[in-house]
Amino acid sequence: MTAFSYKLIATDGPARRGEVITPHGAIRTPAFMPVGTQATVKAVPFDEVKRSGADIVLANTYHLMLRPGPERIASLGGLHKFMNWSGPILTDSGGFQVMSLSALRKLTENGVTFRSHIDGTMFDLSPERAVEIQALLGADISMQLDECIKLPNERAEIERAMELSVRWAERCKRAFESRAREGYALFGIVQGGDDAELRARSAKALVDIGFPGYAIGGLAVGEPQEVMLRVVEETAAQLPADKPRYLMGVGTPEDLMEAVVRGIDMFDCVMPTRNGRHGAVFSRFGQINLDNARHRDDPRPIDAESPHEATRTYSRAYLHHLFRVQEMLGQTLLSSINLAYYQTLMQGMRDAIERGAFAAFCAQTKEGWAKGDLPAL
Amino acid sequence: MTAFSYKLIATDGPARRGEVITPHGAIRTPAFMPVGTQATVKAVPFDEVKRSGADIVLANTYHLMLRPGPERIASLGGLHKFMNWSGPILTDSGGFQVMSLSALRKLTENGVTFRSHIDGTMFDLSPERAVEIQALLGADISMQLDECIKLPNERAEIERAMELSVRWAERCKRAFESRAREGYALFGIVQGGDDAELRARSAKALVDIGFPGYAIGGLAVGEPQEVMLRVVEETAAQLPADKPRYLMGVGTPEDLMEAVVRGIDMFDCVMPTRNGRHGAVFSRFGQINLDNARHRDDPRPIDAESPHEATRTYSRAYLHHLFRVQEMLGQTLLSSINLAYYQTLMQGMRDAIERGAFAAFCAQTKEGWAKGDLPAL
Numbered sequence: 140m141t142a143f144s145y146k147l148i149a150t151d152g153p154a155r156r157g158e159v160i161t162p163h164g165a166i167r168t169p170a171f172m173p174v175g176t177q178a179t180v181k182a183v184p185f186d187e188v189k190r191s192g193a194d195i196v197l198a199n200t201y202h203l204m205l206r207p208g209p210e211r212i213a214s215l216g217g218l219h220k221f222m223n224w225s226g227p228i229l230t231d232s233g234g235f236q237v238m239s240l241s242a243l244r245k246l247t248e249n250g251v252t253f254r255s256h257i258d259g260t261m262f263d264l265s266p267e268r269a270v271e272i273q274a275l276l277g278a279d280i281s282m283q284l285d286e287c288i289k290l291p292n293e294r295a296e297i298e299r300a301m302e303l304s305v306r307w308a309e310r311c312k313r314a315f316e317s318r319a320r321e322g323y324a325l326f327g328i329v330q331g332g333d334d335a336e337l338r339a340r341s342a343k344a345l346v347d348i349g350f351p352g353y354a355i356g357g358l359a360v361g362e363p364q365e366v367m368l369r370v371v372e373e374t375a376a377q378l379p380a381d382k383p384r385y386l387m388g389v390g391t392p393e394d395l396m397e398a399v400v401r402g403i404d405m406f407d408c409v410m411p412t413r414n415g416r417h418g419a420v421f422s423r424f425g426q427i428n429l430d431n432a433r434h435r436d437d438p439r440p441i442d443a444e445s446p447h448e449a450t451r452t453y454s455r456a457y458l459h460h461l462f463r464v465q466e467m468l469g470q471t472l473l474s475s476i477n478l479a480y481y482q483t484l485m486q487g488m489r490d491a492i493e494r495g496a497f498a499a500f501c502a503q504t505k506e507g508w509a510k511g512d513l514p515a516l
Numbered sequence: 517m518t519a520f521s522y523k524l525i526a527t528d529g530p531a532r533r534g535e536v537i538t539p540h541g542a543i544r545t546p547a548f549m550p551v552g553t554q555a556t557v558k559a560v561p562f563d564e565v566k567r568s569g570a571d572i573v574l575a576n577t578y579h580l581m582l583r584p585g586p587e588r589i590a591s592l593g594g595l596h597k598f599m600n601w602s603g604p605i606l607t608d609s610g611g612f613q614v615m616s617l618s619a620l621r622k623l624t625e626n627g628v629t630f631r632s633h634i635d636g637t638m639f640d641l642s643p644e645r646a647v648e649i650q651a652l653l654g655a656d657i658s659m660q661l662d663e664c665i666k667l668p669n670e671r672a673e674i675e676r677a678m679e680l681s682v683r684w685a686e687r688c689k690r691a692f693e694s695r696a697r698e699g700y701a702l703f704g705i706v707q708g709g710d711d712a713e714l715r716a717r718s719a720k721a722l723v724d725i726g727f728p729g730y731a732i733g734g735l736a737v738g739e740p741q742e743v744m745l746r747v748v749e750e751t752a753a754q755l756p757a758d759k760p761r762y763l764m765g766v767g768t769p770e771d772l773m774e775a776v777v778r779g780i781d782m783f784d785c786v787m788p789t790r791n792g793r794h795g796a797v798f799s800r801f802g803q804i805n806l807d808n809a810r811h812r813d814d815p816r817p818i819d820a821e822s823p824h825e826a827t828r829t830y831s832r833a834y835l836h837h838l839f840r841v842q843e844m845l846g847q848t849l850l851s852s853i854n855l856a857y858y859q860t861l862m863q864g865m866r867d868a869i870e871r872g873a874f875a876a877f878c879a880q881t882k883e884g885w886a887k888g889d890l891p892a893l
Contacts, residue, residue: 461554
């Protein structure tokens with residue numbers, strides 16, 4: 140088994156081309172991680188997730204904790220085996236979904252008690268339990284438990300949550316080290332809302348504790364894009380160059396590019412699969428709504444030059460038909476087409492950074508999005 | 517392009533091992549055709565349909581006539597291209613679904629007028645239009661328009677529908693020949709309900725008209741299995757040995773085996789995909805309900821000895837989980853696992869007929885079903 144490591148291969152300004160090594164293989168960065176919420180990337184079989192170009196997937200501790208339960212997954216041989224994905228897996232800590240989905244939660248210094256949004260069962264989640272669950276799942280990369288709050292918010296509240304998250308980071312690290320999962324990694328999560336000083340304090344405290352990778356959490360929770368990008372830029376500057384940086388829960392293709400410009404290495408987001416299930420496509424030509432009747436007679440694929448088979452094969456007319464008649468295959472194909480576009484974009488960014496041509500790549504990509512979709516036939 | 521033909525390779529009693537050649541490739545018989553109702557085999561991408569072992573798929577004229585319309589599919593290059601399936605396609609005539617799905621239908625000598633079950637639009641379907649639609653779709657094998665009635669029914673009514681179907685068969689043949697689709701095939705459909713004499717008259721009339729293949733229609737419409745099998749046996753005996761025989765809309769794995777014993781070569785049925793979408797699996801061990809909590813902790817695959825990857829890979833615990841949390845991938849995997857079981861069964865039958873060991877194969881297969889599922893862990 141190979142131990143966790145990060146190698147910085149090339150930079151172009153703050154943009155970084157690197158490689159994260161995990162026990163289950165390498166991750167080319169900048170990397171986009173498809174979200175496998177309940178041990179499945181919604182509507183897309185894992186062989187197709189792999190074909191789309193993904194090196195790593197994310198799974199949600201909160202959902203798996205409720206069903207089927209981490210002890211059950213462990214007794215079945217761990218999450219890799221359970222869901223038949225042999226590559227790296229990153230799991231979140233569950234904290235974010237506890238805050239956004241569950242009812243009757245009670246937060247204390249020790250952790251959080253909440254009711255399942257499914258059947259009302261009570262659960263406890265502490266820093267130690269979050270680490271334990273992620274170990275039971277067998278995550279290559281575990282995340283510390285943190286408290287993620289909505290923005291905008293009062294500074295005192297942001298500070299309280301950030302300081303609690305730092306204390307939980309310490310406890311998570313101790314718990315992680317006591318489990319002796321050699322070669323596996325635990326990331327710290329920078330909090331601090333939109334406040335530069337709090338973000339800097341959070342980053343410094345986490346770096347002092349010491350993690351093999353750092354995430355920026357608490358963004359994409361309602362703030363404008365320029366606020367998010369400012370915080371990303373300020374925070375990335377506080378993080379060590381020799382460790383990977385992960386921006387949690389972000390975002391649109393444009394968000395990804397703007398965050399890579401500011402030094403981010405890893406991303407996850409449900410957007411490509413969620414939008415795909417609703418008939419919306421991400422492409423070189425910007426967003427395309429397949430529900431629109433203009434596609435009804437269009438024999439052209441989404442993108443004839445895509446490296447992804449489904450993207451360059453199925454006609455817009457066929458994809459439109461599948462949505463119109465509400466056939467599941469439409470959701471499967473569009474989810475997979477969107478995942479592939481995200482991966483193509485990441486590959487484009489990686490290549491451009493290596494060539495020292497990242498700015499030109501970004502300009503050209505944005506031009507394509509701005510130009511919009513192919514003219515109607 | 518290769519012209520349509522049928523070659524009888526081996527027999528074992530009335531059971532036949534053969535090969536149907538079509539413009540889009542060969543069909544090993546006995547053959548099971550997955551149903552691609554609305555230009556998609558529900559929940560299963562076509563590359564997976566192919567991987568499951570299918571040589572040919574069926575598509576429904578009624579559904580495609582409503583949406584997206586046969587003229588549209590033709591202008592998009594035909595059904596093969598539209599749905600990205602390069603193998604043979606058989607289309608039904610639309611008659612069966614007109615009877616079972618549409619409202620306000622009016623049947624005359626000329627054809628049938630009906631309202632779409634989707635939006636109430638009026639449509640006309642005549643023998644000539646049914647042939648035209650199937651030509652627009654580009655079907656390798658077209659079916660005559662017939663009138664399919666429910667069983668039990670009065671003899672006079674069965675006779676009337678059968679005689680109408682024979683007259684429509686003649687009109688379909690004329691219409692098909694006038695389109696000069698050389699190398700493509702039109703099958704006649706034997707009707708006559710559960711009445712041996714009417715079935716024999718129908719078969720003789722169709723053989724006199726002359727078709728490159730014959731279907732047995734009007735079964736699996738509510739009659740007991742033994743009635744169906746008696747009619748199959750009596751009717752198959754009336755059909756020429758040098759033409760393929762297709763039993764429409766049948767059935768369970770046992771139905772398939774019992775019909776092959778009686779000389780049937782081709783089948784279609786929604787059962788593997790429909791049951792799969794509802795959590796029910798067909799297997800060597802009989803039917804398995806994945807919803808059942810007994811599978812919750814079971815690390816074993818559906819069948820470790822299956823030639824089909826998903827069938828021998830995913831644990832029952834994982835498949836159970838996917839259904840419990842209502843993830844689409846569960847429907848996709850079970851549909852594909854069921855299609856693969858049907859194809860494995862057909863392959864087993866083909867091999868056994870070639871070896872002259874069909875009776876032993878049937879006995880062994882039934883024994884497996886009767887023994888039931890693996891004992892719980």
